[in-house]
Amino acid sequence: MSGKHYNETEDGFDSCEFQRKYTIPESIDMHTLTSNITPNGVLCIKATKDQPHEQTASVSDTSLENFNVSLDVQGYRPDEITISLHGHNLVIRGEGKPSGKDAEGTANPKKFARHFSLPSDVDVESISSRYTKDGKISVEAPRKVLKSVRTLELKEE
DSSP states (O other): OEEEEEEEETTEEEEEEEEOOOOOOTTBOGGGOEEEEOTTSOEEEEOOBOOGGGGOEEEEOOOSSEEEEEEEOTTOOGGGEEEEEETTEEEEEEEEEEEEEOTTSOEEEEEEEEEEEOOTTBOGGGOEEEEOTTSEEEEEEEBOOOOOOOOOOOOOO
């Protein structure tokens, strides 16, 4: 974070500059980080912590036929979950209603975001997902059938 202030007066000008660095704990979900400046000029930075039960993920990359990602999302309803695909990057996000108030009395929604890189042989056009009764999401994609090796004839000119 850095800032500059410049003020011109009859006698000249005043200028000040600052730079501050803050270490963000690893337990913070970077996708929820927000900042704003109050009318009094106070910088407020807020974020939610990752919750351990939301981070339980299982990736199955051993099958020759399918690729599977399973994510524990207990405490979230299906309508609070979004799954998006950006090329071969799978993103699963959840945002639920506030579970309580923080020390400042602000109600923060519970949030998470998990990113998975899909292997290049996964057929992203045929990906599917389901929400199980025990609060887990399963995303499955078939692997593309790789064509056999083809030899090209080299022609002389």
